[in-house]
Every structure is written in structure tokens, then in C-alpha cells.
Amino acid sequence: MDYFLTEKQQIIRDLCHRISQEKIKPVVQEYDESGEFPWEIMDILAKSDIFRVFIPEKYDGLGGGIFEMSLATEELSRVCSGIALGFAATGLGSMPILLFGNESQKQKYMTKVADGTIAAFALTEAEAGSDASNMKTTAEKDGDYYVLNGVKQWITNGGVADIYTVIAMTDKNKGSRGATAFIVEKGTPGFSFGVKENKMGIRASTTMELIFENCRIHKDQVLARPGMGYIVALKTLDRTRPGVGAQAVGIAQGAIDVCLKYSREREQFGQPISNFQAIRHMLADMSMQTEAARALVYAAARMIDSGAKDISKESAMCKCFAGDVAMKVTTDAVQIFGGYGYMKDYPVEKMMRDAKITQIYEGTNQIQRDVIASNLWKK
Amino acid sequence: MNIVVCIKQVPDTTDVKIDRNTNTLIRSGVKSIINPYDTHAIELGLQIREKLGGKVVVISMGPPQVIDSLKEAVSMGVDDVILLSDRAFAGADTLATSYTLAEAIKSIGNVDLVICGKQAIDGDTAQVGPGIAEHLNTPHTTYVNELCNINSANITVKRMIEGGYEKVEMDLPALITVVKEVNEVRFPSIRGILRSREIDVPIWTSKDLNIDFTKIGLDGSPTQVVSVSTPQINTQTEIFTGNAKEQVHKLLEALNEQKIF
């Protein structure tokens, strides 16, 4: 399908493709096994300007938006969605600053992100998953400072990021109007890291606990205004969900890529398995579903970049649809590979493990369906 | 630090074929690339600039299609590129080539360091780098695999020799030629690619240089290639049949017959 990419968009896609093939592919299995953070790859992405693609030129970016971020995420995810997430979650972590930061916050932090500084977004807690309003982390005002206490859980890029957007309760009595978003720098006294999770998939991505113990954050680090924490979080997620959708599309496409090759090489009953209609139809479905997911992700991303305000439904749709497609396509990919697909020596079992997360994070696909449904009767 | 990197566009030898009738390279359909060693020279130039500041200028002598290779250098982040292209330059051997490149480097002026690849994968002579240094009357070191130190006055490098390496210090200006081990070549950047699409590559002809016309091109070349030929390959293959035991037996017989053991 031709999506009429601009010259710059084609450059982004092609360069990410080249980096994936030449630099990421040889180390995919190694990082999947070790669970180390792929610093060497982040360094290459940074030097090649990939972190600049979604940042305005004013902050040393290339002037793109969610569409460009999605393109890069998709192309990198085609080879390793765990490694791609180091980049994509930096988009998520810095998006609140881009959307709600004042000029000096944007100058200070977005220029660093453009250069490849890793960022993270911290909303989830042990008892606050889908129900983010149940968070226990507090930020008490003390003169010009806020004092943060609490634990954030499962934070992507936790520990490796230098810049964190953290949502905490400044006024419990006000419920969802009592949350505030802060920019917290790594190394701030009272800010430390807890366990690093041992995960099923996206193992090259670091998922960690953030621990705040009397961590003093200056009021200049507040994003938007006190009390706007939930709005910051929700508007951010509305804009970054196509990124998860793009990750899912990339995983699905990566699975199709290897299936096309394998099904021609593997022979049973004296012929390549690609001759069997059962396999051919499975591949046709996989391609159809992936293309449909891609079209929806691109359309939603372009809609967001156009400046449209009402984007929750479309953003939820593309993330949810693409996540479900990635899960189905990678499950079928393992089927096409047969027993070999179940083995770690072949790439598809990893893709299947990786795909699962796209149905869970940035809001589970059940929650996405809730968002979509609640928008259906809106005028 | 003003650095000049000399590059050559070469056919990608991974898919080069030779026409057995004419004994020449079949160039049609063969991709042209920057000589692989030269990409390491560009990388080293960029790394030195990142450390010391200054400018990296990439030059190449060749036909207009070499513009593509120079644009690729721009996409990696070099400051300027210059193509030396003129019918008068054509047919140059390594002496005339190094003379022409040296004159271009003189015209650029104030150059502290010249970096070349150790050799071009098509000609394999390894003569042009040292030749340029001779024409410029500067010291040079070949086969550099590590840059140990560089400042505004001198450079210290390691060069590969059989069974080890030599550490060499030279006053600047100087010339070095590098091997692949010297660094890992970066990818282009998006900003670099965008700039490479826009840039108009300046072309210098013989008239732009202050040169002696008897020293360039075919006429200025004391060595000339008389003919190129490829060795005959006489491989006879025999495929043994039978079960494994029989095949091994036949193989041993054949090896004995040939007196390989």
C-alpha cells in the first residue's frame, strides 16, 4: 500500500530499516536473553537523528510529529520491538513536556531528548493500573518545593532514563483533580530505583520501579499547573497510543517477513509448505490484517498531527486493533513455523512473546474498548 | 584542525563480474560505492573534528557520477565536498592521480591532516596516499589502525606491521592511510541525508588548479595498463555415488591418486 510518504518520512523509514538490518538484527537474541538495555543501539539511533523525528525544529528536532515517531517505531519493531521501545518510550516520557511544558522547560529538556537522552513516563503503581486514580504517591508542598513519596511500578526506561515525567497526588481530597505532573531528573536526592522486572517479552526494554523518599522537587518542575496531572497523563496517552499501534504493526510485519522466507524453504511432502493452501491463506490473512492495522495507525497519527482535538477514540482504536492483530499474526507465525517456531533458535516465538504487551500497556485493550464505546454516542 | 579526506568511487566488488572476451569489468548494473577503506578515513576525520573542532573536506577525482559518493559523505556529516572532474584528468595512473589530488589539497589551503584509505579495492595499489604526501612534501604513515593522540602540532598513530604494530609520531601537516580496524563507520544522519539531497557539489576542473598539464591524465602517467586478464579456472568436479562407505572409499582412492597424502 502506498501511504504517500514525504521525502523526509521515506528517509526516516529507510534509515531505520538499514539500522535494524545491519545493527539490530545481529544482537536481537543476545538482548532478548540478557535483558540488558541496548545502549549501543540507542547511541546509533541518537547519532542518526532518530530521536529528533518527532521534535519541533525549535528544539533541535526535525519538525515531525506522531506520524514520524510511529514510522520509526514500526520499522525498528519489525526487527526488535524491545529495542525499539527504548526510543518509543522516550517519546512517551517526553510528550508531556512537549505538550504541557513552558518554554524554558521545553528548551531545557526537549533539546536533550533530541540529542538522544532517554526519557520515561511514570503513572502506574501497584494498586493503580487501569484505575490510575487510585495512586498512592504523594507530593506535598513545602515552600518552593514539593516532597514526593511513593513507588511507581513497571516504568519503561526506568533506571536508564535521565528525564522522568511523574504523576503524583498533590491534593487527595480533590480526587482526579488533585494529581500533578512533575519533571524529575535522575540523580535527584530521594529518587532511587527498585526491582528490575524479569519479563515474558520486550526483554531488551528495561522495566523498573521508581522509589521516591522525601524527594524534593522544585515548583519550576511542575508541568502545566498543579491539579492538572491527570489531564497531562490522559492527553499524553491519547497522542502516544499510535506509537504502541506502530510497534504492534512492526512486530506483525516482522513475523510476516520471516514467514514468507521460511515457508518457501521448509519442505514437507516433497514440496515447500508455501504450496499448501492452508499456509497461503494464513499468510494472506496475516498480510491483510497487518495492512489494515497500519492504515488505521497512520490515519490516527496523521489526524493527531493535524491538530485535531477530539482524538481519544481514534487513538484507542488504532492501538487496540493493531495490538490484537499483532497477537494473532505472531501466533499464526509460530503455527507456520510448526515445532521450529516453538524453539528459541527461530525468531517467531520471541515475536509472539513481544506482541502480548501491546494489548496491555498504555491502557489494556479492554480499557481501549471502553474508551471507544464511551465516545460512540458523543456528537 | 583542517582535515581533507580523499575518497575513490569503486565498483562494489561483491557483485563484479569480468567479461571473459574483453577481459574488462562488466560495469553495467554494478553498484558504485565509496571505497570501503575510505569510509573509515571519513569516520576518522569526523571523530577528530568532534574532538578538536575544525572542518572535514572530502575530495575525489573521477567522472561526474562520483557526485553520488560525495553526497554520501555529506550524509555522514562532513562539512564540504569537492569533485575533481575533467577529461584532462582521465587515464591517470597513481602518480598523476596523487599529483592532481595534492594540487587540489594545496588549493584548499591550510590543511593540517590528509586521510586516505589504505588502498582502493579495485586497483589495490596503495600508492596514491603516499604519493600525495610526497607531492605535498609532508610526512606520512600507512596502514594506521589506531589514532593514539592528536593535537594542533603533531599526531601519534599505530600502524600495522607483520606480527605487531609500530607507534609513529609525526609533525603536522601530515598524511595517514587507514585500515578498517581503525574505527567503526557511522550511519548517515537524517539531517545529513537531507543536506546531501540539497547540496550542489562543486566541481573543479584542471583550470581551477595551478597545475602542470604534462603531469596529469593519461599523458602524465608513466605507467599504463597494457592488458588485463583473468586466470583460467580449471575445476573438474566429480560427484561420488553410492552409500556413505562407498563414497568415502572412492574419495580416499581419488586423494591417493592425486598424491595429496
Ligand SMILES: Cc1cc2nc3c(=O)[nH]c(=O)nc-3n(C[C@H](O)[C@H](O)[C@H](O)COP(=O)(O)OP(=O)(O)OC[C@H]3O[C@@H](n4cnc5c(N)ncnc54)[C@H](O)[C@@H]3O)c2cc1C
Ligand atoms: C512491560 C510493561 C511496561 C510498562 N510501562 C509503563 C510505563 O512506562 N509507565 C507507566 O505508567 N505504566 C507502565 N506499565 C503499566 C501498564 O500501563 C499497566 O500494566 C496497564 O495499564 C494495566 O494495568 P494493570 O496491569 O494494573 O492491570 P489491571 O488494571 O489490574 O487489569 C487487570 C485486568 O482487568 C481488566 N480491567 C481492569 N479494569 C477494567 C474495567 N474497568 N473494565 C474492564 N476490564 C477492566 C484489564 O483489562 C485486565 O485484563 C507497563 C506495564 C508493563 C507490563
